[in-house]
Amino acid sequence: MKAAPKDQQRLLDLQGIDTALNQLAHRRRSLPELAEIEKVARELSALEDERVRAQVAVDDLDRDITRYEKDIEQVRTRKDRDQARLDAGGALREIEGLQHELATLNRRQSELEDAELELMEKKETVERALAEVKARLAEAGERRSAAEKNRDETYAEIDKEQEFKSQARVPLAADLPADLVQLYDKVRADTGLGAALFRAGRCGGCRIELYGADLNRVKSAPADEVVRCEECRRIMVRTAESGL
Structure with missing residues (x-):
């Protein structure tokens, strides 16, 4: 030729x-922000799984605590009824039976309240873990947003430079x-x-x-x-x- x-x-x-x-083009494909965004995305996914597990644990404890509260309320209601019958008086055998049942109900109430208290303490621990993972999620989300902002700003710079170079190429190639x-x-x-x-x-x-x-x-x-x-x-x- x-x-x-x-x-x-x-x-x-x-x-x-x-x-x-x-x-x-290579710079666009290999921006450090892209690696950071991918890294944070994996971190967010893992943290979200952790958040879900913590939330499920809190919900399970709430359900169990609610069940104990209902049981305790039933015991209290029965105690009030027996106490009213005891206060009304009656046959000796009936009074002894009511006293025995009240003692049993008191022990049952104490057991239920102890169990509820233990669950409430567990819930406090799990809620702290949930709050911590939510804070970590928020922090990771901020890092992702910052990386995406930097990426988009750099993309805009690259696009501007690419447009300038491409426009300069057209007349040069056309003249050859x-x-x-x-x-x-x-x-x-x-x-x-x-x-x-x-x-x-x-x-x-x-x-x-x-x-x-x-x-x-x-x-x-x-x-x-x-x-x-x-x-x-x-x-x-x-x-x-x-x-x-």
Whole structure:
């Protein structure tokens, strides 16, 4: 392929823009905020599981405490009824029976109240754990929000720079021969780099130094010939820096 030396040299400008666009795309994919957001997401998931378990424990204790309260209330109601009957008097056998039942009810009430108190103490411990995990959830949520804010701000900067570079690329590519740009784009798609400066006998793409016949091939090629590296197939652009 033939192309004017100045057009070949302008490929380096085009490659500079494309390299910058690739770097911006890489930066977008590898923002540290993305890793932080993913890390916090895992942390939030684990904390939410912990919160659910703590909430279930609190709910279970509430249910058990409510059941004990109902049982205690039933005992109290029965005690009040028996006490009223005892106060009303009656046969000795009936009075003794009521006294025995009241003693039994008192023991039952004491047992129920002790059990309820134990559950209430457990509930306080579980509620503290629940409050702690909720606080950790809130803190992790704030960290995620901060990371997302930084990510979005950086995305906006990258988008602005990408737009600027892309707009600069259009007239540059349009001003070059279509077949040269087509070859450049194909090589760039295949290798990631379409054109590189040939400097001091070395391909700027693969960094391999040429000797002997390979170097003579480049030296003897007409100035308007598009020379490609035998190793990496990239366009080697010759300039005054090439030392030929």
